[in-house]
Amino acid sequence: MHSQNEVNFGVKGGLNLTFFNVEEANFGANTETETGFYLGAFTEFEINETFSLQPEVLYIGLSDFKFINAPIYAKYEVANNFNLLAGPSLNYFFDFFSSKFKVRADISASYNITPSLDAHMKYTIGFEEIAPNGLFIGMGLVL
16 A cells, blocks of 8 residues: 655744854954844655655845745654754855855754644754854744
């Protein structure tokens, strides 16, 4: 017997906190935080009952700049309705860095409030000295 794996589409959005390391004269590095928002879409490709792949495309708006964040997650259900996600994220910065394209890593957790609605939080880690780290807190809706 052959069962068909599900493909789900959805939207998500929420609050974004981005952390920048800024050199301050002879005092060393100081972390500055910008607060913004994110909106986007995702697709989830079910591999089996507990594992799936979830690519996303998110638009992030902060006071000084805008960028696109496109993570490609491996998603694993570790407990009933609780998921851990991890993977690389491709980022394109519109007007902030001279090197516009950066690769970062994302780790995330989500909780399914209903089969169609989740609450999630993710942390994005910049590999380069000038690539900012970010914390995302929001909601997702399967359409």
